[in-house]
Amino acid sequence: MTNWGSLQLPDGEIALDEQTRAEYGANDYTQEITTKVLPDAVIFASSIADVQATVKFAAANQIAVVPQGAKTSIVNSAAGLAGSVVLNLSRMNKILAIEPENQVAIVQPGVLNGDLDTQARQVGYFYAPDPGSKPISSIGGNIATNAGGMSSLKYGTTKQSVLGLKVVLANGEVVTFGGKTFKNNTAYDLTDLMIGSEGTLGVIVEATVRLLPVPLGQPVTGLATFPTIHELMQAVQAVQASGVNPSMLEILNRVSIEALDEYEGSHLGSHGEQALLVFQIDVAAADALSTVEQVLHTYGATKIDVTEDQQRTSEIIKIRQDIFAAGAQYGRLIVEDVAVPLGQLAKVADKAEELASKYDQRLLLLGHAGDGNLHPDIILEDKDGALPEETQRFIDELLAFVIEVKGTVSAEHGIGSLKNAWVPKQLDASVRILQKQIKQVFDPLGILNPGRKI
Amino acid sequence: MTNWGSLQLPDGEIALDEQTRAEYGANDYTQEITTKVLPDAVIFASSIADVQATVKFAAANQIAVVPQGAKTSIVNSAAGLAGSVVLNLSRMNKILAIEPENQVAIVQPGVLNGDLDTQARQVGYFYAPDPGSKPISSIGGNIATNAGGMSSLKYGTTKQSVLGLKVVLANGEVVTFGGKTFKNNTAYDLTDLMIGSEGTLGVIVEATVRLLPVPLGQPVTGLATFPTIHELMQAVQAVQASGVNPSMLEILNRVSIEALDEYEGSHLGSHGEQALLVFQIDVAAADALSTVEQVLHTYGATKIDVTEDQQRTSEIIKIRQDIFAAGAQYGRLIVEDVAVPLGQLAKVADKAEELASKYDQRLLLLGHAGDGNLHPDIILEDKDGALPEETQRFIDELLAFVIEVKGTVSAEHGIGSLKNAWVPKQLDASVRILQKQIKQVFDPLGILNPGRKI
Incomplete structure (x- = not known):
């Protein structure tokens, strides 16, 4: 005892x-x-x-x-x-400092992502990483999983916004990695090693994160409709190649559109719309919008609706923000998270739809497509219980395909225990040995979140 | 034997x-x-x-x-x-693939940075990291030191452009870290751990790097003159806070201006100009230029010269590119490389000038100031021989001051053996122990570049 x-x-x-x-x-x-x-x-x-x-x-x-x-x-x-x-760690929720002169904030791990962003905006800055869980997830958890989000497209994942960490090691000692500088080449990058390690190497107790100035000018936000998800994926790839550097490129398939219409009482899909793109350009660049519109039309967009109006912008972004709730209204969502090389996007989207059809799964296909990051989520009507066998088969075949096209079985949600079985299929045995040895360095007794991540 | x-x-x-x-x-x-x-x-x-x-x-x-x-x-x-x-590794200099559809290139380590960039531009892309050594340094070396450059300001250091690596470990085994995806959360990030490790953890034999589409529109490039380096540093900080997100913010002090005028026969400093800013905005954003001009004037700029003309753009950028050669015309340059929190820039620049004056050193003060990264370089007329005692004192006091204001003694050049003595002054003993243990995991026999980096 x-x-x-x-x-x-x-x-x-x-x-x-x-x-x-x-x-x-x-x-x-x-x-x-x-x-x-x-x-x-x-x-x-x-x-x-x-x-x-x-x-x-x-x-x-x-x-x-x-x-x-x-x-x-x-x-x-x-x-x-x-x-x-x-x-x-949720009680350690203080923003210890916001330093506009250094463009950094220092926070305890329990600070919610959305709270930090709100505080930063009051002095003209923002905190770029914006996972779907932004209002309810904490910076410490975001760092532990290297969380992404819509803005990763332009501003990177959490890793690109973390400059320094205070960490309690497995022996109880507190160490500091990194600091407030934007560049740092003094040591092996243990800050980056901690990011995404899911609590298996140490406990993050403080973070110094980078804040970015709110971009100049009014962002342009748009909705575009496509006849097929395949064409939409090609359009995403073409926009990414155009040199516009948009700050948001989010895709939604037919099931997602229907779920949203039912959840919000909207009419996004009332003419049988099959695929939707939500995009944003956050610099008021002269030719950016016309370039994007031209690319989208070239790849089959049937309707494009753009706005600079703040109210309408919020409405469009809410479409994307509400998709999880819209899917969950039917029961529960089994959330997947993969990333593939950009050129494989359309192929993987097609495969996901094909497998959903084969196994009779209701597939909410959405994602941060400009990053090659898709969330092929399954709607289950039973709120409880084990995964239906057909759902498991859908996931198994999809993840195997993702690995086949040189993708990754985790893009921004981590491995936890749910995806542990997939790691050996994606990583070489020798890489896994190195990982175990690194775990051994940081946690020789194996007490930190055992069985997760590696 | x-x-x-x-x-x-x-x-x-x-x-x-x-x-x-x-x-x-x-x-x-x-x-x-x-x-x-x-x-x-x-x-x-x-x-x-x-x-x-x-x-x-x-x-x-x-x-x-x-x-x-x-x-x-x-x-x-x-x-x-x-x-x-x-x-x-210089003979391993093949570009193995350029894949615009995936926005990646796969290269051998000996490929020169400039060669990759040139090839990428032929298909509408560019390779963002641009160290001063771009035409002559290799991607493998850039990765080993996490090289930066002028474009780090907007596009990050080499780390932000490397997606995957093939590495020969100390036992001769080849392993693959990462891949072609922009996000990857499957493993501890051993790709990032390798970057900046200066050949002490493994030998990089292949890299998958991200290519970016050439930004839309003609960049605007400018030169601005300031009465003092202190005001220039404040201007840099203010531009960084403006939301413009420039792609270049390079500073040059009076000694640099004089060296350039002598080297190039130019007249940058003929009216006693004390400090110069070279800047570039690479998106044709509506208000970006007027915002930057306004900020620069607020912080004391006496003259601002901007252009969209390609020829004139090259001339302005050449000013910055030639500064090392201009400094070296007198003998040799002792190159320093520090980064400080953005809010400490002006203070550190003042300190560098003060120490140069105290120890009678000819200080070429330049750097990627928007990143908080300065290169306070000393011009020595003797081409050979040990460092003069006064030069060593200048360096010692300056680096101590950098650590005092929470900066780092290496920003983008690495530690090598020259800066080894400074590492314990900047890092906690416990962090150094972790580093040694990681070195031990990767290189148990201690055969990989011993005595460097850690």
Whole structure:
């Protein structure tokens, strides 16, 4: 029996009751398809010292530690493990500094992405990474999974916005990687190594992130309709080749359009529209819009609707933002996340539709297509229970195809435990050995989020 | 005695003669201030198999291997070590593929940066990283040092352009990290870990790099004159905050202006001009230019000269490109490379000028100021010999100050052996231990470029 009484938290709290363990042990977004287990305890850390005390206690008692942010993982990265302690960081939610003169912010890991962005905008800056979970996911979790989003197209994933990290290592020590400079060549880049490591190498307790000035001028936002998803994918590739450098290129298939119309009472698909593009150009460049319109028409766009009006811009972007809720209105969504070489986009979209038809799956095909990043999500009407066999087959064949065309089975959501089985299919054995050795360097006792990521 | 006869190179050549060992053992850009040593052999690799054979032989014989590209290091990263074999990769200089549909190129490590860029532009793309050594440095070396350049301001350092790597490990095995996708979250990011590791973790034998479409429209390029370097630095910071997102913001101090005028017969400084800004805006955005002009005037610009003409654009950019040659006309340049938080730019520039004056050094102060990256270079009239004591003091006090304001002693040139002594002053002891452990994972025998970087 673990003697929890000997764990001294300077500022935080420990919960041992079943209700809290059940609530924080479960991962909201994957609980239906992962085995439910109760962690032994949940720690609510309020300070770096709490994190250090927890990790040291876990090391001394050989207990697994699951770092947890805002509980929005969709690959089971942060749910409790049997016999583990869940280390919840959501109370460490202070923006410690916003420094416009350095174009950086310093934040605790529990700060929500949307909150940081809102604060930054008040001084003329923005925080670029914008995962779909932006209003509800935390910066710490975004860093742990190298989260992307719509703006990755122009501004990169979370990695491109993180300059420095404070990390509690598996021995309880706090270390600092990187800093406030935009370039840094002094050391092996351990900041980047931490990003996307899903809590398996250390616990992120502070981050220095880059803020960008809000671009000059009014963005142009548009909606374009295509006769087929294939043509839309070709259009995306052509826009990416045009030199316009748009800040958003989001695609939606017919199922997505129908789900949105039903959810919002809109009429996006009332004339049988098969595929939709949401795009934005965030610099008021002279020829950018006419170039994009010309490319879209060349690749079969039947209707293009553009605006600089703020109200209408919000409406168009809301289409994309609401797609998960629109899909989930029917039951639940099984969210996939792949990236492929840009030239394979149309082929992979076709394959996804073909497999959906073959296995009779309701496929919500959407994604950050300009990055080659697709979310082929399946709508299931049963809210609970294991994955239907046909759904599993859809996923298995699709991911195998993605690997075949040199894509990746995780683009921006991570591996967690849900995708662990796919890693050996994508990575060489020798790369996996190196990864295990790096894990061993950072976490010799194997207490940090074991079984996830690698 | 090493039995070189037992080293079988399938495609390459070995040179054991003193002349070749002297030529490739020396590092052109730092030889005057590093101890000259002869490596035992120089291998000219023509294939991955050659690299594997060399590394396996070195491992079996416990010989150090120094991977070497185009010999343009300025921190002594790739000169021969006593008892080592120099593994020169310059013959592996093929562009294996340019794939516009995927926006990638696949290259051997010896391909010169400028050659790749030229080839890419023929199909409407460009390779963004543009170190000052662009025409003469290799992609492999650029990756090994995470090279920057003028365009890092908008497009990031080399890291942002590298998607995948083939690497020969210290045991001779070839592994692949990353691939052709723009996002990839499957593994710990070993691609990024390799970038900037200066040949100490493996030998880069192939790279998949991202190409960007040439931006739409004619870039606007400009020259602006300032009464003081301090005001210029404030102007740079203000332009960076304006939301314009320029693609170039390069600064030059009075000594630089004088050197250029003498070298080129130009008249940049004939009215006593103290500080010069070279800038470029590569999207034809409506308000971008007027915004930049307004900001520059606010911060004291006395003259602004802008152009869209290609010939004049080349002339302006040549000013910046020629500055190293202009400085070197007097003897030699001791090149420094630091980055500081953006808000510290003016303070660090002032400090550099103050120290130059204190120690009577001729300071060529230039740099990619929008990135917070300065090159405070010293002109020495003696072409050879050890660093004068006063020059060393200038460097020591300046780097100490850079660390004090939370900057970094290497921004884009690497650490090599020349800056090794500064690493412990900048990094925590615990970070250095982690680095050594990672080195141990990749290179347990310690044969890869020992004594460099860490």
